[in-house]
Amino acid sequence: MCEKRGVPTVDSLVQDSENTVGQKPNEHCAVVGFYGTDGAFDWIYTSLRTLQHRGQESSGISIFDGSRINTVKVMGLVNEGFKSSVENGSIYSKLGGNIGVGHNRYSTAGAKDLSGAGPVTVSSLLGELALSHNGEIVNQVELREELKKKGITFQTQLDTEVLLMVLSREISEKGLKNGFKNAMSLLRGSYSCALIINDKLYAFRDPLGIRPLIFGKVGNNYIVASESSVVDVLGGKIIRDVEPGEVIEFFEGEYKTILNVPSMRTAHCMFEYVYFSRPDSVIDNVEVYNARILMGRQLAKEAPVDADVVVPVPDSGRTQAMGYALELGIEYSEGLFKNRYSERTFIMPTQSLRSNSVKIKLNPIKSAIAGKKVVLIDDSIVRGTTMRYIVSILRSAGAAEIHVRIGSPMIIAPCYLGVDMKTRDQFIALNKSISDINAEIGSNSLAYLSLEGLKESIGLGPKSLCLGCLTGEYPVKIKGEKYTQQTALESY
Amino acid sequence: MCEKRGVPTVDSLVQDSENTVGQKPNEHCAVVGFYGTDGAFDWIYTSLRTLQHRGQESSGISIFDGSRINTVKVMGLVNEGFKSSVENGSIYSKLGGNIGVGHNRYSTAGAKDLSGAGPVTVSSLLGELALSHNGEIVNQVELREELKKKGITFQTQLDTEVLLMVLSREISEKGLKNGFKNAMSLLRGSYSCALIINDKLYAFRDPLGIRPLIFGKVGNNYIVASESSVVDVLGGKIIRDVEPGEVIEFFEGEYKTILNVPSMRTAHCMFEYVYFSRPDSVIDNVEVYNARILMGRQLAKEAPVDADVVVPVPDSGRTQAMGYALELGIEYSEGLFKNRYSERTFIMPTQSLRSNSVKIKLNPIKSAIAGKKVVLIDDSIVRGTTMRYIVSILRSAGAAEIHVRIGSPMIIAPCYLGVDMKTRDQFIALNKSISDINAEIGSNSLAYLSLEGLKESIGLGPKSLCLGCLTGEYPVKIKGEKYTQQTALESY
């Protein structure tokens, strides 16, 4: 999905912005929770940096200081946003305490400001609460209206605020266990969360386990995070994933499961394996790197090419490309050089130069391309704009043939559960055959990984993945979309 | 040389700062020159972004507006420093005109400010001058003192200012051609430069051609740059390298050589091929990517390992690792994940977390490492601190054996000609055998590419490379170091 993170163009940013009128879902975001004996700030700060790829718009950290929760939110990269307060040490007087949650936010729209930054905090009858959330509540509008009727007010457009209000209310009324249970039956969608209620930390995940959530231990400290790489980087030991439908309480040096909602299936987002997560993360017992290698190998079996060289779209297609090259014994080559300083969206001064924007990011290496049959690998195609451009610059660099191979199936339907693809008309694959798309991007041939091949590469059992964007059938009820009852919970 | 750019640690930054007391050489920097019919700003701006890897401390652009040279300098990345003035368009009223030079500066020391930013400009009897320089003038202190005696004053500590004063004075007194010639006989060291004198642009390079400089054409515009990738990215055609000892004048849509100082040899910096330059650049007719692939292949021939997997230190060892894997038919694997958001130096809040700084940047991928015989490839080793750390994290990830292979020979001597290695005691290789170093970094075996292997891989003839840091013998006279007369010019 190189159009997204790999090579965001100005156009795509503009088009994205219309998708989310009236809602700000926590797509792609990073969640961190900390319960321990050390000062929480350093650990959460480092965890958020480790998960920076899950959100670069804004970050926030909430820490319980023994009587209240204090929160600091910043714009931009974690490292930059907290720079001055870390340098002069003032952050430690603001954010003292050893129970905390953190959040990185991904931006879906053009206008960027702190109003969407997590965590969301409230003071209620329960005491002080802070919630960090990754996912998307599908029925947030209905829940919001119902809560308003009960006198609840809202200060943001975030679905996270709705989630927090539902939880706060249900727990107040029905106690902790039944409150969480009731809330889970009301909430429809994806939510992997870390939550502070006064002096306790909770980690919980929706019954389908759509977004990842894992926890581990470093010394006397528990760390909850969206991805296992956080625990690695901190030098700790992974304990296990938070189970779908599970609520874990951290208190007085121990953790215990206080609820485990049963479900007939799971629906782990296949995109975490294909693109979102770091390759060094292990999600629901599957190592992302290994899954991607297998996707590449499987793709090679399904759609081999007698080529001279396998070239990835950096950085998104790299692991699948290695698997593809390995399977067929073809030379692997980084034939497209990526400018490391182009991670940030570029500001192009004038229209005349805007057409160069992809070349500033990606430039072909002649000796690796010229006169060769090239297999070009990426993880996915959404709009296809960038892929068309890459094919054209490989042509100019003298490629003899260009065979595009995609490490996942065609995307044909929107995601409502945490990926920033909200409308059908953005997809190049919409109502098109593979040969149409091949013609449109200008490649000599084009093939996608099959659905079965994807499932096998990830290796999770049947009924375990969410494949909504690939099939148009969703594991959660969504207005106007196909759904088959697949969970025991009423809300889904 | 992953300690440098790949994984700069806080320690190395602190140690670097003592090297350059009293001098600010233009090490690593990027040079751009533009002469054309379009507005120069956009082109230079894009060129500097393309060469961002050659310097991230500060940037500057000088443009001749028909009567004077206007200059804007900014701190940090090109894209960020010029952000607001490009967005509101004010840069176009400040920097109008179609002849210009640009500069990216690499910082060798801790204290960063605009005082070292290029280009350097003066107004003299010749008119208005602006100079962008990459390299290092070895005899700048002596030249400075001599010029002071003639009444010349200095406003910075930059060797570029000395270079400009020598040029301005010599050209004023002896005319253009003889002025350049005299200046070249006075100046000792490396200098690849773009220079505006009123309505003309000059590109010139020291007689040994130590640092790269190339030029090309895009439409009616000439572009001079440190690396050929600039011309590619702009969609132009490369004309050729500026020859060692050559001065080219751009005027009225034409270019002509106005001077060509003969030399008995060249001394192209081997580090440009090993590490500095982008792989997609072609320097003195050698494609960097291809040279690195050959270094990897040659290293495999010289020091093969019967291993399970070849793993590069990203991003510095990647191309050499692909060559190594290819030569031996071993699996290539990106077994170390690099956090893309760690390009900027991290600020570590507290000492306790500082030991994690490498892990935040590089984290091993278990399935690629555990139980395997790993060949770990990097382009070079300077201090060895980071390499030791990487070996230890691969061990923790379960590597059965770790064989370190380095794509260039041992660094045993300082560089005085444009690379930020100024003192001997920083080198891990100093007075040590390979087995000593192997023990120190904790690997199962260690091998470097041979000097002959390096030369062959680059493929330039004898007497063509500067190998000072590998041999301790320099192509330029340096106090206290070995030198053999190798040029016709008195100054060398």
Next chain:
Amino acid sequence: MCEKRGVPTVDSLVQDSENTVGQKPNEHCAVVGFYGTDGAFDWIYTSLRTLQHRGQESSGISIFDGSRINTVKVMGLVNEGFKSSVENGSIYSKLGGNIGVGHNRYSTAGAKDLSGAGPVTVSSLLGELALSHNGEIVNQVELREELKKKGITFQTQLDTEVLLMVLSREISEKGLKNGFKNAMSLLRGSYSCALIINDKLYAFRDPLGIRPLIFGKVGNNYIVASESSVVDVLGGKIIRDVEPGEVIEFFEGEYKTILNVPSMRTAHCMFEYVYFSRPDSVIDNVEVYNARILMGRQLAKEAPVDADVVVPVPDSGRTQAMGYALELGIEYSEGLFKNRYSERTFIMPTQSLRSNSVKIKLNPIKSAIAGKKVVLIDDSIVRGTTMRYIVSILRSAGAAEIHVRIGSPMIIAPCYLGVDMKTRDQFIALNKSISDINAEIGSNSLAYLSLEGLKESIGLGPKSLCLGCLTGEYPVKIKGEKYTQQTALESY
């Protein structure tokens, strides 16, 4: 009260911060409301600049765009905080619409951030609401706890949030008129407010009219503001004060009173006349400038001095000093020069220079002081630290005698209704006689304006002013303080 705004010292800032643990009252703040046919932003922006003296910590503007309320908050001066978004015009796309409210916040504590910035906004069953508030809710803790029991949650520590929640709930349950009425009977304290509820604007004031609030018309636009000078500056016509206990609705080009809670008295804060408000403002039909001139004249009658010159502490004592000089026919002289660039709190680099901080702000003019009998006039004394310092620098400048005259009575009790004086032990006058204080500040004589003299100068009838800080008797029930039932409302 020159210690406050005139010459804030580092010490006083630190001491202030402990007063407001757990609460952030809207002391001193500026309130603006706009209902019209023009774009609201420009008008509110200019109004907030006109009222900048009422708060410099942060500012915010909320504008209803036809379907929702959008809010932008900034740190620092209005002019600086909105600078870039006004310059590039982006503020107009964010804050389009012609109904809005604005707020300037005064900071009482050291840690400054946006979390306390107004207006406060919520989305509730009523729709979208935004509230700008000046004043202080005395029973906010009790109200907050009661609301929490009803399921209401809070996201800030602001009493404004409590005020808004009470209003939102009461209006939802009982309709507009009875809702406001009920809310007023629940809320105890001071509140002058501008409130948006969807497409309507409301202006209301507590039944005692403690803080000022006025409205006027400019073209087709209604403007509500803390002070009348706003209407002047915008070139409009004042209509009248919002009456104590009155709620005014602005809708479809008309305004009407929808509620008028009767009260047996008013309690206009005397400090607005003495110090807070601009002299060009007219509050409850009394022009501030004229009241201050009369205070000075009255002070001259009560405590005349046969002096050579009358010198004000600039800028706080200026108007009273002119009245004093006029009454006695003594020369008025600006014998203390105030550095205009010291309005911002100074950062003193080292302790050694910190003692100079008053002199950087105020320096005596020798010819106006030396050898003369000086009457030094200020509006009030709180801590006395600065007054002691000023007396000492006038002595050094050669004053023959220094007679301090204060344009208001002694402050002996805290304010709970919107002035930043929360603890008794800060007052120099606490448990001291006038001659004690005279000795402490080092003056030749000292006199304060009498309570009767103050009332007469302001000229409002009996039972019209709040004099709590001068008498220790409050018009509102406050735990541990004296109170006499003076209103018809239960809450007071």
Next chain:
Amino acid sequence: MCEKRGVPTVDSLVQDSENTVGQKPNEHCAVVGFYGTDGAFDWIYTSLRTLQHRGQESSGISIFDGSRINTVKVMGLVNEGFKSSVENGSIYSKLGGNIGVGHNRYSTAGAKDLSGAGPVTVSSLLGELALSHNGEIVNQVELREELKKKGITFQTQLDTEVLLMVLSREISEKGLKNGFKNAMSLLRGSYSCALIINDKLYAFRDPLGIRPLIFGKVGNNYIVASESSVVDVLGGKIIRDVEPGEVIEFFEGEYKTILNVPSMRTAHCMFEYVYFSRPDSVIDNVEVYNARILMGRQLAKEAPVDADVVVPVPDSGRTQAMGYALELGIEYSEGLFKNRYSERTFIMPTQSLRSNSVKIKLNPIKSAIAGKKVVLIDDSIVRGTTMRYIVSILRSAGAAEIHVRIGSPMIIAPCYLGVDMKTRDQFIALNKSISDINAEIGSNSLAYLSLEGLKESIGLGPKSLCLGCLTGEYPVKIKGEKYTQQTALESY
């Protein structure tokens, strides 16, 4: 001259910018020098804040650390520009040492950047030099060309750079005393300067003493400054003015005059007394406050009005207004309220509101104006735009009559010696009679102080003041302007 500092409009800023093409004179600026035993930074920093009124564009401080001169320059107010480096203490490691010079720069043009910031530094045969300059070199263009012919190069457009180059060259060639002497005979114009040459500090002033310069002692430290108030604020004792044509050397705890160029007259700028300097400063033995009181009294004698009230234009007309009121025994009233937060140029969002810009800054107080005969006092009139606007708002406030009285004579000619008035066509008084001007500004009557009255009020002898802008006759040779030989020096 309220149009200048009191109420700068956007228009006037734009018009100013065209005056100084190709030159950046040091008009209005502040000069500070320090030689002592304490760390220089704190003292210079405080001095520059004290002289902030002389320049708000940028500031710089240069300190000799024992072997070299280090310089830091910042944009904006001293307090703000140095904020972060003072707070984190880093400024002390950059600017250690106890000999230093400082500079505040006033901006004459729209484009503001650091390129014009002082001090100017060079390294030459003499060693390290840093120069802080207030004034304007009339023949800088000629000097610059001559120096270029001698091989000197320039890096800025500042006349200060020319001044420094002349000094550096002459002192190198002829020694200290003769070097200064020769330099003074070459330089034409105004220059009050503090100069470091290695471990010595020099203070010098042009032979006509056009701009002020004074020095004093605080403890063991000597302080040189543009105005005496600096020495007061630092708690020191004034020693005396630097004499016109004098060069003072500070070294090893002593000061001595090393040169005293004789002159037949002086030419102290009368505008320092009328407007520029702080009233608490004493310049060439005349206290500015007292001079302004006398201007007001004299104006009252020359042009009395039988009025109800005397109202100053704040802050520029205040002292003269007090003198006028005192002389005639009329009530003095601050009938125009000045918004303290309008010291900075305002950014007006849209054209429609731009007409309100004066009202945001100045608003009339009704009770002081309505129905009254008002005498409105300002120090001077340049363009008249603002005065016309003030008269109109006083009319709207109900003034019965408005009599404008100006505390200095008509400005009819440009200043070339350090005041920002470079072209004739900007003056309202150009080719107009007083009654024309009276009609144009809309007042009932208008009078200026006479030239004789001005001289008497300042009280310096004949041939002592520069009155060029009032008479069109200059004490210095200026192309196209009248001049009478008045000094012994050839250059004038």
